[in-house]
Amino acid sequence: MSKLVVSNLSINRSELPVVSSLDIAVESGAISVLLGANGAGKTTLLEGLSGIIPVAGGTIEIDGREIQKARPGVRSREGLAHVEQGRTVFRQLTTEENLRVSLHAGADIAEAYALFPELVQRRSVKASLLSGGEQQMLVIARALLTRPKVLLIDEMSAGLAPVIVTRLMSAVRKLADNGLAVLLVEQFAALALSIGNRAYVMRRGRVVHDGDCLKLLKSPGELHRLYLGG
């Protein structure tokens, strides 16, 4: 059964529809990859899911419970975590303080350091002074400590070296293998498809493709066509 079920969702921005009648489902233990050209509405969708912006219609369910009207904090407590675009570390706090802020009952900071051992020696460093890769690790680890059931990740690879991106991708794969439901928005389509299970492609606020990641990976022509339309 799917952890996150989105039905007939519409989201407006400045009164204009950006996401329209969208249906997606995200399963536990799997990575659903969400692809789409710039401006397709991927970030808008994730922000609507986590409650940063209101939705205009439709439902969002986690474990069968509707959350589309709840505040972001409530959705977080229902098991939704959102790693936003742009590495939103708490700049004035140290690495460890960033982790402590999100530490929920039953979670242990050691889990964060186990996932990203690189962060251990940076624990007392102010987050604004971390490298881009370290900041990305920190926000993923921070989201993890809220004990989520569903993890939304928006363009975690933006501006990072390929070796770091590979590192992050394998960490996310590990999280999914441990049972998390992951919705991964990516520009690096090939890399994301190679670690993902289910692939969605969005165009102008709608899902235009729903299929298997490997299949899409093996037919670049198809992916190209989906991106550009036609």
Add this chain to the structure above:
Amino acid sequence: MNALLTSAVAGLTAGGTYALLGVCAVFTYRLVAVVNFTGAAIGTAGTFVLIALYEAGYPIWPSVAAGIAAGTLVGVAIGYIMTRWFGEASASTKAAVTVALLVGIIAIGLRLTGGQHPHNMPELFPGSAFRMAGVEVTIASVLTIGLAALFTVLADLFLNRTKVGLNLRALADRPMAAELLGIRVQLLSLLVWGMTGAFTTFALMIIAPQRSPNFMTLSLLVVPALAAALVGLFRSFWRTLAGGIVLGLVEGMASSIDSVSQYRSAIPFLVVLAVLLWSQREARWDEAR
């Protein structure tokens, strides 16, 4: 010379109050990103609850407690308005909203308390604490300065040593990221408003007998308070504390020099101007964080 010293020391009580109000303003600005013009008005509302109860014949200390509770509530109410409807607004919009609220509170306050009608404000801490250079230093002045220093130390400990303080610092840094992690953002913000409300109310109760206990006069103490906060560039608690005390001392001295005494209410303005010119940090007023 001695007269100058006497009046400088007399300005200490005011200085302590400016310092405490200023430190509360910095606290509010740093944690909920609002330049709060209603700070003193919140305390004034609480102080007038004390006056009303005292004039109605209730014993003094329970009335003080009721007044502080009322000030806390007014602070929380204003905080609710600011977080509920203006949480996403820019720093300058928020400041403008608090100015509007200040005008509203003063209007309601003057209506309820009868404007210039003389009130009987009990002196909570009468008498002098000690003599300094042959001048009496009042208990009230020692207390306000002590309270300001206490608030500074407590705020520091609270922010750096407790989980709630850590959450508050995260909230001040990135409100949305904090909310996405399930931090109870609204509750925390209201806590900040309530805490500053309680402290300012107590400070105003101490200073009210020395001022004309008029709702408008007391509410406008926010001007020197924000001047003190500006000395600390809305960041440093200790510089704000020092700024408030110095402001009070200078004002006190000015009151003893005939030729300048009538202009002494312009002193906070001059201080603001001097600090702005000196540091060229005007941007502080508009900075989002």
